[in-house]
Amino acid sequence: MESLANLRTGIVRGETTARKTIETALDSAERLNDELNAFLQIAREGAVKRATEIDQSAGKATLSLAGVPIAIKDNICVTGMQTSCGSRILGRYHPPYNATVIERLLATGATVIGKTNCDEFAMGSSNENSAFGPVKNPWDTSRVPGGSSGGSAAAVAAGIVPVALGSDTGGSVRQPAALCGVVGLKPTYGRVSRYGLVAFGSSLDQVGVFATNASDAALILQVIAGRDPHDATTADVPVPDYPAMLDGDVKGMRLGVSDALLGKGLDDEVRSAIKNAINAYKDLGAEIVDVDLPHAQYAIAVYYIIATAEASSNLARFDGVRYGFRAEDAPALRDMYRKTRDEGFGPEVKRRIMLGTYVLSAGYYDAYYLKAQKVRTLLRQDFAKAFERCDAILTPTTPTPAFKFGEKVDDPLAMYLNDIYTVTANLAGVPGISVPCGLSAEGLPIGLQLLGPHWSEANLLKLAHAYQTANPISERPPVFAD
């Protein structure tokens, strides 16, 4: 697929039109949806109307994303479209406002072509928790695309759209990006506004970007990053010129590698791809240093206490009163709440709400929640110490390539352990990026992950860009748009 910069230039110069570009993306989305189930809504009418307006607009040359088609995870609010969060409890809920990231994208000429499928309320690592059926991996449709932003990852991997947005609470952008062979960026906590993103774990959630390459991810981050008065957790930190930083020169940059993270539980092919990537960075002139994150082994335990505690509180708002689904035949208010939530939520969401309720309940708060927040401090200190020695830490994104549907669905803990490399970034609030670094013998994508200090997205994108330029992957998935 063409780069965003080329796509936009073609439209601005009149070599093609926004309408043609958007119609091509819509056609592909519709044609491949039976096979991939990547979209929960495809918004043809609105998207074509908007593209026509962009073509006719006198100021289109000033729009940095003029005519660029984008897909949005169905937990980010876009007016005129549904926001289901992959859940029956919201169903065809239509939000009355745009998320800040959407306002910013629309202001630069981007066009939303539809809402992508995801695990219910972004809870899952395989997309099997969507109430509307799982997304299929374009590289092998008998395998999961990863989760929770599986639809966005698959839509980019299959060449339907050049870029998409997802959300990342414990790896939900980076993990599906790795399994689908695309770039996935989770920014620093507070870099991008969460206003209009349906909350799951408020101290962990960030909107993230999917793209085929680091340059396109940089262009999108440039538009969506920055302080937003509607989200008090966005920080007043200047937004650098990300695309300008991608000069390919990573000589002398220090990459941290932890041997402990390349040991037990890691698939042999993933380990060997990561070792090759480390050598590739050496060839580019980067320096490899040993780092130690002694508390990383506890990250999954900490994450599943904090994330479920926050989820149990955030999801209390879905009660059948103000929006979404309401169960029928409940004689009193309390019965209506309980029946609505029982019929509206799927098993994984209930499991997490209950776990979160348990760890916050009287008598257990100190033993679980407070303990987890203390270990989170220790993990943050591990990262701060490691970043004194390096500019970024290189790890695998996932322990294995894409697994088969049904493989882990009955074993929640095994599913959670799939996030072992990604949850640390959310707990520490640091940015992370997953970059494709090869295919397994079975032809499945493998991803490397780079984690950096707070606000170091420019360095991560620069490192990703340099690697991709030197080590391009030319293979395409069997399910592809053209």
Next chain:
Amino acid sequence: MPITESDIEKIALLAHLDITEAERKMFAPQISEIVAYVEQLNAIDTSAVQPALGGLTPEGEQTESSRPDEVQPSLGQKLALDQAPDGASGHFRVPKVLG
């Protein structure tokens, strides 16, 4: 600590979930296993550690997030009620509160 089916029943009540017997039987061993897994944290000495409440970076903590106390436009009653399962005369109508 093992989580029994009666614990699950109690948690479901606190969480406003009307779970079925089948769900109760499924959740009890699964949540027990997860709780046993997270209890590995007890091995870490955290007596001198401050809890990390919230996810803010140091720069985020320093960011001034209040605004002048001035009225700003809001959704309005019609739009706010637009998606309600049972909106009536400018209100959200619900089943009776007292049994």
